[in-house]
Amino acid sequence: MPLPHFSSRLSTPKKIAATSLAAGLLIALLVSSLYTIYLHHKREQAWTLLTSDIQHYLAHYFHDLKTTADSLQPLTLADCSMVSADLTSRAAFNVNVRAFLLIRDEIAYCSSAIGAIRVPLMDLMTDIDPDKEVDMDIVKGTPMLPGKPAIAMWFRNPTDSGRGVFTILNVNLTPYLLFTARQRDITGIALVVGNEALTTFENGLRGTKDLPPEPLRTASIAGYPMQIYLYGNVWPAQDIQLSVLLGILSGLLGGVLTGYLLYTRSRSGKEILIGIKRHQFFVMYQPVVESRELRMTGVEALMRWEHPEAGMIPPDAFISFAEAQQLIVPLTRHLFKLIAADAPQLQKVLPRGAKLGVNIAPGHLHSATFKEDIRQFAASLPPDYFHIVFEITERDMIQEKEALGLFQWLHDEGFEIAVDDFGTGHSALIYLERFKLDYLKIDRGFVNAIGTETVTSPVLDAVITLAKRLNMDTVAEGVETAEQAKWLREQHVTYLQGYYFSRPLRLAQLTEGVTFSEDD
Template sequence: MKGLAIKSGEVGLPRYLLLLVAAVLLPLLLGVVFSFVAARQEIKQELETTSKAILHQAESISRQAWQMVSYLGRFRGQLCPEVLPELVRLATLSPYFRSLGLIQGQDMYCSSIAGDNRIPFNEIIIQPLPSPFPVLWNTSLRVTRGVKTRPAVMFSEMPSADFGAFAIVDAQYLIDIMSAIGSSQNYLLGIKFGEGYLIEEGHPDRQAFGFISPSHHRESAAHDAISVDVTIPASRMMRLWWQGFITFLPFGLIISFIFVSFVRSWQQRKMSLKDELRKGMLNNEFAVHYQPVYDTVRERCGGAEALLRWNRAGGRSISPDVFITAAESEGLIIPLTLHLFQLLAADVRHWQVPDDFHLGINIAAEHIQHPDFADDIRRLAAQLSPHHVKITLELTERSLISNTSDVMLKLTQLRKEGFLIAIDDFGTGHCSLSYLQTFPLDYLKIDKGFVGTIESAANDTPILDTIISLSKRLKLAMVAEGVSSAEEYQYLKHCGVEYMQGYLYARPMASRQFVYWLQERGEGPMEVAPVYQGRH
């Protein structure tokens, strides 16, 4: 009956309902999260695509403007009447330009609009001039002298104080592009050249929706000193989020249905397994197998461990790890243990064993804490004692940790009455070493995992050696589990381990087979080839 130390916890109706609610809501919540992430990603892509499209058009206009300004540099040293017709022609035939002109000092002395009238350049662009006047300068303007209803962009090149050229681009071209791109989605778009005026288009809803605020992105072209700002209203994010969720909803409902079906099926299987455990006990589907324990001192079988097995109708067997775990979680471990006691009493009636034959019985932590535990053990002992079978209670480390004082009182009393106490699978749980001195113990069973290191550890088994040394210091007898090779046997015997249990000696067997085995092979030394070379 291995595996009794697994944590119990019955799944009741409230927890089942909670799982059902989670099965319904979890896919929908995931849909909300996924659609939100997808909407955020789409908004991000819209921001980047929109800003790059506007920036690309602005860079194209900027390149043409700089090329025009550079072309006007050929008019250096010429009088305005000589170049004015060409300025007018260029301004008329070239796209985008509001005016072209020439600068001398801080004055415009010739332009396609004002002719040869000398006008301070700051009055043309209606803003102060930088000092000193930069060689290359472009800036966005709120208005110009000639057109006070629309913004513009000015490009100038002034290689010397006595000459320069400029081109003013009408910003309406950029405004039209921004309007075409953003009006359908109510975007707010802005573009700025240098440190100039921010040219904006659009009037978005600036209202936030809960934790969702309008989304903003800026794209810049450092070489042209251009920056584009795009703002998308929160309502656009909400629409995309809702559309994504509606698209996901049918899929989410299908997942919810699958999850609910799974939870219901799982709960039904648990309820079914609980019922099947009860039916299995009523229908005598459980049986006990007995694995002999070899006494290395007396060189004979000194006892056996009782192992519960479940063979379903039709020949299908259920693993002890499965049905014992289910019994614990469903609150049936104590009834299952009492059923084991009944099976033991029925089997032992047909045995003939030596007077000092010990039968190891695994005890669940839940059982040892039950008020009737000691009486249950005494009743079993009364049934077994006429057949010369003594009981060894094999406890897991978890049994000692839970409700320590009550467990200690029970074990102390039972030990006084002649029962032996063993710690099963020592080293695999969370038992404090101090418990080994505190509790009344007789045996320490070394887990097969430590025994298995003998052949694979290249002559180094520090944990196993420590457990053996600790047992000796505490004057506890030792039972090695899982001994399956001659090398393991020889090493453990050399270290002073008194009892061994494993396939090397005998496999677990049903009661009738065990009785026959005991008569044929129970007396006499174990046949093991001498392979041990010595390690200490």
């Protein structure tokens, strides 16, 4: 069954549930994957740092050891009886040194551990090259400690190749660093010299062929034939568990939020219709003042929505949504009915001929019932009392050819037309270039620029000049200060509207605040 046909068979709750489930799974997988990658990245940084710390520690240790060995090189010229005490003292104060041996004529003749000896150099270090300045090997043990692996190091005398210092190091220098700095996901570390390795896996030696493959990190120590291998779990179970848990929680939250948003969206259109049915919408009227004499000559009717649960809904929110949901026509018809119901009271407040501004969206302008809706609205008002000005909003593009005929029809019927919030929509210049309009309403964004040096300021001058050349009256919206009102009057803007004169008022407030007689 094709997907569109299948989805059309699903009821709205099922669609919401299916979409929420899919969104939850997607979010869970995405969050889990990203968090796993994040944890892996953090662990890789920790592995690199740990390897670097070990590398620096050993490099520093071997450097200090070589410095000590260099200081012992002159002793190779003396007899063992003369230097034995000094040699023993040096060994005692060097961490992890098992013994220092002095070499002369390629014979070990003095040991810090047992004193005078005579052992050929090659018997001590079969895998060490005496011609190298520094060389090292890992041995299974020494004559005094045969079962204890050790590191053997050779430091050749720089002036005589037959002389030098040979030292045996305890293996416990490695755990001293590794076990204090290791992480839970590190399974072991190996120090590799040649084909042998000292590891944390076991106490004895291990051949390099027997080491686990693919260490996490490898590092070498400059000047010494030793490598460091770091082993561990690439994807620890702890990371997987945390990622899965976070993914599940994120998926649940994302699925619930998706369901809520879809439910809210599916209900929003119905909420508007329910709001109309239950009289949740009402009209507020904002006075429009003639700029020369500063007297009220009309009002703009503004629809408001007071939801019983959500409170006051911003006009931009519900009007834009009504347009998107093709509900702007019933909403505007309801506005007409509300205005008609208020008309008897408005008659007591406004003089004959007062301008009554009403917003019309392009979606309603191009609807099949537009003309009939306008006729019914006009017929519902007191005859020949109000002068209706339809304010065309710029939220959507208008259809030029159809609009030409509709605007002409409105003029023939005795109505006036204003372009609302000029300069904020994409169709502003089209309105002025191709249609005959009566009023240009300047958006509050331009009015707020008065007295500032923003880029908007010169645009306001251009808008006013353009309106004058087109013989259009101008209405400035959002006038909030005396400075703005003064400047607009000096520029001969025809009408002013804004909080400086009055906020939008309910009918009762308008009736109490301003009164006119028919003779005014």
